[in-house]
Amino acid sequence: MPQRLCPRHGGNQPCTCAMGNLYRFVEPVVLLLLKKKGHSYGYDLAGDLQKHALTDAEIERAALYRTLRNLELNGNVVSEWDTGGAGPARRVYRLTPEGERHLEEWATVLDHVSKSMERFVKDVRKAVKKKNKDRGPSAEPSSRALTASH
Template identity: 40%
Template sequence: MAELEPRNFLQPCLLLLLREQPDHGYELAARLRPMHDGDGDAGGVYRALRSLERHGLVRSEWQTSDVGPARRTYYVTPDGVNSLDSLADSLGQTHEALHIFLDRYARVVAAAKRGCPEGSRIDHRADRYGRTNGVHAARGADRPAGH
């Protein structure tokens, strides 16, 4: 279940940001905040960028400036784009699993608040993929008695 851990979300976020546009580390850290619930640790961003670079998913180059020190600019590589595509597919599957989980959780909590016994009915409605969720639904909540 490691793929659901937030710490594993940093690298796909960085790849996406770099696919949007090349950038410097501190700017990436600032752009990352709305997407990633990190603590704003620029050091963590740089460690992740170095790891992505070691794996050939990003590249960097030094750029000089007339008004300050040279800064390293990061770019996503073609392998990084392929990796991002794969990670996005995996995150899509996680997204679906989370929605099923949260829907089931909401139903169980709602049934408990209504005082319905947990095992009174099983809801076998299928999602868009034909999967049933096996959630226990209260009699009369969404289905008539006898079904």
């Protein structure tokens, strides 16, 4: 599962989607887009979704529709059919007050996670730099008998 080069997006730098499943950030982005737009529907959201996405992973249309349905099940959005204009009928969603609250909770959580990640990244950079300096006889502080496994 952790392939270094991304099997899907092919780019030259490590890709989110090669790092396991970080795909699950559809929900907060959908909430934010609905907040900004006032109301919208799946097919329309699909466009802007990529721009606001939290990872560079391609966003599944299926995931988007399911997310919307779940959000409705949980009372974060409500929907109505829009049959008026051009094209097939659309299911138009808008935030409920609960949805607004949920969005702000997401912000709180992601703020926290974001800072943790920042700290993590700094830690890694530091560890890498340090280890690359003291490349001497590695003073392994162990006094236990080690036997290679399988």
